[in-house]
Amino acid sequence: MSGKRKLKAMKRLRRKKKKEDRLINNLFERLENDHKYELSRCLLACEKCNLVEDKSLGRPVFTRFVLPDGDYGKATDMSFKEISKDKFECPNCQNIIKAESLDNDMDEMDD
Numbered sequence: 513m514s515g516k517r518k519l520k521a522m523k524r525l526r527r528k529k530k531k532e533d534r535l536i537n538n539l540f541e542r543l544e545n546d547h548k549y550e551l552s553r554c555l556l557a558c559e560k561c562n563l564v565e566d567k568s569l570g571r572p573v574f575t576r577f578v579l580p581d582g583d584y585g586k587a588t589d590m591s592f593k594e595i596s597k598d599k600f601e602c603p604n605c606q607n608i609i610k611a612e613s614l615d616n617d618m619d620e621m622d623d
């Protein structure tokens with residue numbers, strides 16, 4: 513490898529590393545933010561109208577429809593309404609959904 517080529521390759525590597533650093537910083541930021549949007553229950557899904565909750569790391573929960581072909585629709589501005597402990601009402605069809613606590617899952621894992 514000639515000196516010039518080597519330099520080019522090194523520059524390219526450094527650029528790649530910068531990009532990776534940025535991605536990692538971004539991930540850390542989202543991880544740090546994540547507790548803000550932490551859920552103590554599983555994400556809700558309405559069986560009647562296929563409105564489901566979704567969440568990505570460090571972002572608040574949002575809802576969207578599962579389309580007939582299995583794809584996800586665009587995020588909606590609706591949100592499930594808590595009507596009592598562990599019970600939520602679908603904002604679209606008023607179906608009542610029981611929320612499952614995440615703690616139960618953890619207990620099962622300990623066993």
Ligand SMILES: [Zn+2]
Pocket residue numbers: 558559560561562563602603604605606607
């Ligand atoms: Zn519904």
